[in-house]
Amino acid sequence: MAKVTLEHVGKIYPGNVRAVKDFNLEIEDGEFIVLVGPSGCGKSTTLRMVAGLEEISEGTVKIGDRVVNDVLPKDRDIAMVFQNYALYPDKTVYENMAFCLRMRKYTGTGGRPKGIIRNFINWLGNRKQKNEDIDRRVKEAADILGIRDLLRRRPKALSGGQRQRVAVGRCIVRNPAVFLFDEPLSNLDAKMRVQMRTEISRLHNKLRTTMIYVTHDQTEAMTMGDRIVVMKDGIVQQVDSPSEIYDSPNNVFIAGFIGTPPMNFFEMEVREVNQKMVICDEAGAINLTLPPEWTGPLQPYIGKKVTFGLRPEHVGSPSAEAQYNPQTISATVEVIEPMGSETYLYMKVGSAGFVARVDPHRKCAVADKIDLAVMIEKAHLFDIETTNRIV
Amino acid sequence: MKYLRHLILFFGLLCSAYPLAWMCVTAFRLEADAQASPFAFPKRWVIRNISKVFASGGFEDPWLNALLILVALCLAGLAVLVLLHIVQGRFQVSTCLSVIILISAIVFSKCHPSVQEALSGKGFANAYVNSLLVCIGSVALTVALSSLAAFAFALCEFRGRNTLFVIILAGMMLPVHVTLIPLNLLLGPGFLGLKESLWALVGPYVGFALPVSILILRSAFQAVPTELLDAARIDGCSTWQVFANVALPLARPAIATIVIFNFLTMWNEFAFALTLLGPDNSTLPIALNDFKGERGMYIAETCAALAIVVIPLMIVYGIAQKHIIKGLTAGAVKG
Numbered sequence: 250m251a252k253v254t255l256e257h258v259g260k261i262y263p264g265n266v267r268a269v270k271d272f273n274l275e276i277e278d279g280e281f282i283v284l285v286g287p288s289g290c291g292k293s294t295t296l297r298m299v300a301g302l303e304e305i306s307e308g309t310v311k312i313g314d315r316v317v318n319d320v321l322p323k324d325r326d327i328a329m330v331f332q333n334y335a336l337y338p339d340k341t342v343y344e345n346m347a348f349c350l351r352m353r354k355y356t357g358t359g360g361r362p363k364g365i366i367r368n369f370i371n372w373l374g375n376r377k378q379k380n381e382d383i384d385r386r387v388k389e390a391a392d393i394l395g396i397r398d399l400l401r402r403r404p405k406a407l408s409g410g411q412r413q414r415v416a417v418g419r420c421i422v423r424n425p426a427v428f429l430f431d432e433p434l435s436n437l438d439a440k441m442r443v444q445m446r447t448e449i450s451r452l453h454n455k456l457r458t459t460m461i462y463v464t465h466d467q468t469e470a471m472t473m474g475d476r477i478v479v480m481k482d483g484i485v486q487q488v489d490s491p492s493e494i495y496d497s498p499n500n501v502f503i504a505g506f507i508g509t510p511p512m513n514f515f516e517m518e519v520r521e522v523n524q525k526m527v528i529c530d531e532a533g534a535i536n537l538t539l540p541p542e543w544t545g546p547l548q549p550y551i552g553k554k555v556t557f558g559l560r561p562e563h564v565g566s567p568s569a570e571a572q573y574n575p576q577t578i579s580a581t582v583e584v585i586e587p588m589g590s591e592t593y594l595y596m597k598v599g600s601a602g603f604v605a606r607v608d609p610h611r612k613c614a615v616a617d618k619i620d621l622a623v624m625i626e627k628a629h630l631f632d633i634e635t636t637n638r639i640v
Numbered sequence: 641m642k643y644l645r646h647l648i649l650f651f652g653l654l655c656s657a658y659p660l661a662w663m664c665v666t667a668f669r670l671e672a673d674a675q676a677s678p679f680a681f682p683k684r685w686v687i688r689n690i691s692k693v694f695a696s697g698g699f700e701d702p703w704l705n706a707l708l709i710l711v712a713l714c715l716a717g718l719a720v721l722v723l724l725h726i727v728q729g730r731f732q733v734s735t736c737l738s739v740i741i742l743i744s745a746i747v748f749s750k751c752h753p754s755v756q757e758a759l760s761g762k763g764f765a766n767a768y769v770n771s772l773l774v775c776i777g778s779v780a781l782t783v784a785l786s787s788l789a790a791f792a793f794a795l796c797e798f799r800g801r802n803t804l805f806v807i808i809l810a811g812m813m814l815p816v817h818v819t820l821i822p823l824n825l826l827l828g829p830g831f832l833g834l835k836e837s838l839w840a841l842v843g844p845y846v847g848f849a850l851p852v853s854i855l856i857l858r859s860a861f862q863a864v865p866t867e868l869l870d871a872a873r874i875d876g877c878s879t880w881q882v883f884a885n886v887a888l889p890l891a892r893p894a895i896a897t898i899v900i901f902n903f904l905t906m907w908n909e910f911a912f913a914l915t916l917l918g919p920d921n922s923t924l925p926i927a928l929n930d931f932k933g934e935r936g937m938y939i940a941e942t943c944a945a946l947a948i949v950v951i952p953l954m955i956v957y958g959i960a961q962k963h964i965i966k967g968l969t970a971g972a973v974k975g
Contacts, residue, residue, distance in 0.1 A: 302870050323876035335871035339889040348885075349875035419875075 251313035251326070251426035252278050253299065253459060259307035260294050260483075268294045269483045272308070279457045281450075283474035285464055287506070291483035292463045293431055299461060300329050300429050312426060323352070328420030329429040332436060334412045336404040336419075343387055343400040346419045350383045390421040393455070410441045417452070430462040434469065446472060467507050471495065479503050497629075501636040504558050504629060510593060513564070513603035515557040516633070519550045528557055528630075532599035537576050540626050543640045547630070555639065556631040563628065565594065565605035565621030575622035582617045596621070660950075667944035674939040689944035696763040705765035708755075712769045713952055715745050719776050720956070723783070764945060767927035774838050774923060775906045778845040782902055783895060786850055790857030791883050795869065805858075811851040819844070820915055827916060836918030844916070845906050853898040860894030861887055900957060907953060924949050 253276040260269040269291040276282050284292040297303040299310055301322035309316050317325050328349075336345050362371050391397040394414045404412055413433060420428055430449070434442045450473050453460055464470055470477050471491045479486040479494065479502075487499040498504040504512045515535065517528040526539040526547050539547070563569055564578065580598035587609060594605045594613070605621050613619055630639045666674055667689055669682040694702035694709075718738050725735045749755050792798070793805050823844055827835045834840040864887050872886045888895075910925040917923065922930075928949065931942040 297870075300870075300874060302873065322874045327874065329871070329874050331867040331871060333865060333867050335865065335867040337868065337872075337886060337889075339892075352876035352881065419871075 251459060252276060252311075253427055253461065254311040255295075255299070255308065256311075257308035258295065258298060258305060258310060260291070260298060260303060261306040267483055269298070272485060274478060274485070274488060276459060276461065279459055281453050281460045281462065281473060281475045282478060283462045283464060283470040283476070284478045284480060285467060285470035285506075286480035286486075288465055290480040292465075292478075292480050294483075295480075296329075296429055296431055296461060296463045299427070300327055301325050326426040327429055328423045328425040328427075329431065330413070330416045330420055330433045332432040334404070334416045334436075336412060336415055338404050340403070341400065342396065342402055342404070342407070342415050342418075345404070345415060346387045346390060346400075346422050347383045349419065349423050350379075350386065386422050386424075387418075390418045393421060393452070394418050409437050410445060413437065413445055414448075417449070421452075421456070426459065428458055428460040430460065430464075432464055433462075434464070435466070442469075449473065468509070471507065479506065497638070499638055501556055501558070501631045504631070504638075508560060510561050510604045510606070512558045512560050512629075515559070515601050515603070516554055517557040518554050519547055519552065519630075521551050526551075528555070530599055530601065534580075534599040535578050537578075537623060537625055543630075546640050550630075550632075550639065554633050556633050556636070558629040558631060559603070559623065560627065561593065561604045561606040563624040564603070565607040565611075566591075566624075567608045569622040569624045570608070572622060572624065576625055577620040577622050579618060579620045582613055582615050582619065585613070585615060594621075663943045663946050663950075666940055667947045669940045671938060671940045674943075675936075678939055689940045690948070692941055693764050693945045693948060696765075699765070705763070708765050709768045709948075711745075712772050715742060716772045716776055718742060719780070723780055764927050767922045767924050768949075770838060770921065771907060771924040774841045774845065775903055777838075778842050778849065778906055779899055779903050781842065781846045782849040782853055783899060785846065786853035786857055786898065787888060787891065787895065788883070789850070790854045791861050791887055793854065794858045794861035795864075795887070796879070805854075808851050808854055811848075812855075816848055817911055820911060823912070824915060835916060836921060838917075838921070840916040841909075841912055841923070844912050845902075845909065849898075849902045849905070853902065856898055857891060857894050860891040864890050903956070904953070907949075 253274075255272050255274045255276075258269060258272040259267070261267055272291075272295055274282075284295060286292050294303060298305050299312075301317065301320065305318050309318055311317065312325055312327070336342075337348065340348065362368055387400070388397065391400055394417060396411065396414050396418060399407060399411060399415070404415070407415065413436075416433070433449075434445050437445060446469060449462075453473075462469075462473060471494075474491055476488060477491055477494050478488045481502055486503050487494060494503065494507055498507065501514065505514065515530060517530050517535070520527045520529065525541070526544050527536065528539060529536045569575060578596075578598060580596040580603070582594055583597050583602070584595035586593040586595070590609065592607050592609045592611065594607055596603050596605055607621070631637065632639055662679070665682060666678070668685045668687065669689075670684060670686055671689070673680070673683060691702045694705040699705050699708065719742055722735055722738045722742065725738075789808075793801060824835070826832060827840045827843070829835065834843070868886060868890075869882055872882045877885060908925060909923075910929075913923040913926050917926070928942065928945055931938050931945060
């Protein structure tokens with residue numbers, strides 16, 4: 250168990266390619282932190298720097314109170330689960346899990362005795378003790394993960410989920426200060442992924458070890474993390490709890506990245522009409538009055554274009570329709586996607602398209618023109634140049 | 641179409657199997673019969689040829705010579721087993737015992753006068769033992785050196801890696817026989833003074849086996865998933881342990897390939913053995929050549945000798961080829 254601190258961490262690859270830039274993060278003891286971002290955003294590189302598999306070009310990484318920049322991976326007290334499981338194919342599950350313990354020097358209870366023969370006897374005794382110790386720990390870990398009956402098999406004879414469980418077991422055996430996960434679920438099929446997701450969360454609740462989890466899947470990030478770190482092009486965009494990230498994203502990128510279906514964006518102009526802030530699009534098809542408390546921050550944007558972001562569940566959804574005298578957007582239905590519990594409507598208004606998440610029983614047909622209620626106070630406005638959130 | 645394919649395959653089998661079968665059959669014919677009509681089926685089966693082959697050895701009794709070869713073969717098999725164990729990273733009691741047996745056998749053969757005398761003569765049995773010693777020694781050395789070099793070329797970053805690799809590969813383009821005279825000078829009394837001893841063969845054999853072996857093993861090591869190596873490093877392996885515990889077991893099929901490939905070339909090598917070994921020392925190809933006289937050759941006897949030379953090789957090949965075919969990487973990563 251340990252805190253992990255990253256201070257001004259950066260990674261420069263040969264040829265002056267910057268993979269990570271000024272990464273600052275303090276991970277609390279026992280926290281489950283998720284690094285998320287599109288591929289090539291530097292999240293895996295960051296994890297590998299914590300693991301010691303990549304050299305740290307700039308800044309310092311601390312595990313506990315120790316700076317580990319120049320510490321070998323094996324001495325960092327970490328364990329890592331890889332995307333491709335990385336099980337040793339020629340070893341049994343048992344040997345896979347025991348391998349890291351076998352690689353360790355086992356120091357017996359006493360010191361080294363004098364004399365060659367006594368030393369040899371001591372070595373034999375230690376060997377036996379070591380084997381017993383390994384056996385106990387492997388079996389404990391196997392029981393936690395429910396893979397005790399697989400111990401004698403080889404990785405070839407396991408399914409994807411079982412292999413991933415063995416890979417996790419290999420980490421548990423070491424009892425590390427920090428668990429590192431590098432996209433561990435992306436090779437599993439959809440159903441198995443959901444199952445392993447909850448299993449890893451359960452494991453975290455049980456072990457209470459610090460875990461750093463890298464994924465490109467925003468669902469995994471939302472469901473598993475205590476806190477989420479969103480990255481793009483090697484730069485941290487936002488560090489916050491899942492609900493904070495979802496409800497108040499810092500910029501257009503995060504708003505569009507987190508959530509399925511993603512947030513709808515419109516290019517709109519801010520106007521002041523009768524001392525109320527109004528936004529409307531070029532064609533004049535959308536015309537919405539903004540809440541009065543947004544007037545202050547929007548002052549400098551009057552007469553300028555902004556990006557208007559609206560999540561699908563805030564337009565046309567049952568709770569939006571239930572508002573008293575709601576504002577509406579009237580648009581044409583292009584595609585209807587019934588999901589069972591809800592229906593996604595792909596709408597067209599002017600030149601812009603958007604998605605609405607509506608009640609599954611709402612009657613409509615393709616090419617219908619319908620009015621959808623908008624929860625305007627849940628919407629966001631972003632600066633069109635800096636892409637940062639205004640309100 | 642299917643039948644045609646089978647027909648062609650069957651024809652190929654016939655082409656390669658017939659000489660072998662003919663050799664085995666002729667080994668048991670009377671010499672006079674064989675001379676008269678070499679391709680006929682034998683009228684009488686005799687075992688005389690084989691005992692005659694063994695007669696040209698250090699011991700008086702041909703069957704003692706045969707026993708010597710058999711013991712040498714068993715020890716060679718043991719040596720191969722030890723090598724396999726080491727490749728798999730298992731250092732167990734049985735491995736230690738085998739090493740002890742091997743060492744004591746070598747010490748015994750060096751110290752016991754009658755065996756020493758038998759081994760120092762010039763005959764078929766001595767050539768057999770010599771061949772086994774040289775080939776197994778050279779193959780072991782080749783595997784050890786080339787696996788280490790290939791690991792470095794495949795997985796370690798260092799300056800001049802590609803240049804060095806190209807230089808080593810360029811060694812493959814050198815025609816072997818061009819080096820005969822320089823090697824004779826180099827190994828001769830003026831320089832290394834190894835000529836006429838078996839060591840004179842080991843050097844060139846290993847040297848000429850290295851480029852191909854490194855090439856084959858390098859691609860085998862490159863095929864090892866990098867995540868596996870990362871996992872090993874996190875599990876606490878040093879670079880050496882990564883090599884011995886993770887990379888080497890995965891390269892087993894490639895190692896089997898280079899073992900068989902090099903063993904065959906060394907077992908059949910003639911030019912170096914002829915020029916670098918003195919008149920009192922020989923390996924099998926030279927010994928087989930002695931069955932051929934100036935005026936003619938002993939057909940049946942040669943066949944008997946050939947059969948004795950070839951059969952152990954075929955057994956080794958039969959065992960090792962399973963290893964080549966079996967892909968061991970299956971199950972390492974998603975599959």
